[in-house]
Amino acid sequence: xxxxxxxxxxxxxxxxxxxxxxxxxxxxxxxxxxxxxxxxxxxxxxxxxxxxxxxxxxxxxxxxxxxxxxxxxxxxxxxxxxxxxxxxxxxxxxxxxxxxxxxxxxxxxxx
Amino acid sequence: xxxxxxxxxxxxxxxxxxxxxxxxxxxxxxxxxxxxxxxxxxxxxxxxxxxxxxxxxxxxxxxxxxxxxxxxxxxxxxxxxxxxxxxxxxxxxxxxxxxxxxxxxxxxxxxx
Numbered sequence: 001x002x003x004x005x006x007x008x009x010x011x012x013x014x015x016x017x018x019x020x021x022x023x024x025x026x027x028x029x030x031x032x033x034x035x036x037x038x039x040x041x042x043x044x045x046x047x048x049x050x051x052x053x054x055x056x057x058x059x060x061x062x063x064x065x066x067x068x069x070x071x072x073x074x075x076x077x078x079x080x081x082x083x084x085x086x087x088x089x090x091x092x093x094x095x096x097x098x099x100x101x102x103x104x105x106x107x108x109x110x111x
Numbered sequence: 112x113x114x115x116x117x118x119x120x121x122x123x124x125x126x127x128x129x130x131x132x133x134x135x136x137x138x139x140x141x142x143x144x145x146x147x148x149x150x151x152x153x154x155x156x157x158x159x160x161x162x163x164x165x166x167x168x169x170x171x172x173x174x175x176x177x178x179x180x181x182x183x184x185x186x187x188x189x190x191x192x193x194x195x196x197x198x199x200x201x202x203x204x205x206x207x208x209x210x211x212x213x214x215x216x217x218x219x220x221x222x223x
Contacts, residue, residue, distance in 0.1 A: 002154075033211065042115075042198050042213030043155065056209030090154060097209070102154035 002026060004093050004103035012109045013081050021076045021106045025093030031055070032074040033100060034066060037088040049074055050096070078108075086110045112137050117199050117214035125222055128189045132217050134182040134199030143202040144175055146184045148195045149216065155198055158184075189221045 003026035013019050025032050031050045035043035045058035049068035063079040072093070078085060086109050092100035117134045124130050136144075144161035159166065161173040161182055172185040182199055199214040 002156075031209075033209070035213075040215070042215045044213070045211050048209045050209070056204065058210065099157050099160075100211070102156070104154050 002093075002101035002103065004091065004101050006089075006091055006103040006106050008106060009104070010107045010109075012111060014111050015081055015083060017081050017110075018077065018079045019081060019108060021078075021089050021091075021108070023074045023076070023091035023093070023103055025072045025074070025091075026101055029093040029095050029101075030072050031094045031096055032068055032072065033092045033094070034074070034076045035090040035092065036060075036085075037090060037105070039087075043090055046076065081110045083110050113214075114138065114203065114212045115199055115201050115214040117197075118217045120217040120219070122217065122219045123222060124189055124219070126189055126191060128221075129185065129187045130189060130219060131186075132184045132197055132199070132219075134184075134214055136180050136182070136199075136201040136212075138201070138203050139177075139180060141201045141203055144182050145200040145202075145211075146171075146173055146182075147198040147200055147213070149198055150195050155213075158197070186219075189219075191221050191223065194219055194221050 005024045033048040034046040037043040047057040048055045052068045068074045088105045090105045092102045094100045146158040147155040148158045149155040165174045170187045174183045196216040204210040
């Protein structure tokens with residue numbers, strides 16, 4: 001196991017609702033990256049946090065936002081959920097720009 | 112052109128076969144490259160980084176051609192346990208791995 005944990009494992013929401021996903025990074029890691037993986041696709045980069053600051057962002061709208069805490073755990077928030085937001089959300093922790101270790105993911109279903 | 116494009120697959124090969132996956136990327140400024148493996152309903156795991164000089168790890172060999180913006184992965188003597196989806200990954204921005212772009216993946220099934 002990588003030591004990266006995510007919660008919850010599964011989640012069902014309806015359109016228009018808001019969701020918060022959580023990630024605990026591996027001990028000693030100060031960087032967390034978030035990805036969205038739709039069925040049959042590769043993970044798509046959402047954003048990265050390094051020492052509590054956003055350090056890079058992919059092509060996702062502002063309703064996708066995040067936070068990193070002093071202990072380097074992180075949250076992904078998605079507002080105004082859409083059906084297309086249904087996916088596996090993965091977080092990956094690393095020490096700066098080194099190898100990324102992925103958590104098991106949160107499977108979000110939007111009805 | 113997609114940022115990272117892989118062979119569509121799927122690849123179905125017998126045990127012991129040699130199989131090669133290809134990947135092209137669009138950003139010539141990209142500095143770091145990787146192959147990840149993802150088992151069904153599991154998280155991706157790093158298989159190997161890809162260096163300019165090419166690198167080998169047991170039965171796995173990765174090559175990078177910067178001029179053609181092309182990455183490859185060769186698996187020799189395939190095992191049943193190699194069955195998985197192989198993801199080509201390119202960092203689009205410098206070497207800080209803060210903008211990693213994944214290909215859609217190539218599915219490999221190794222059969223007895």
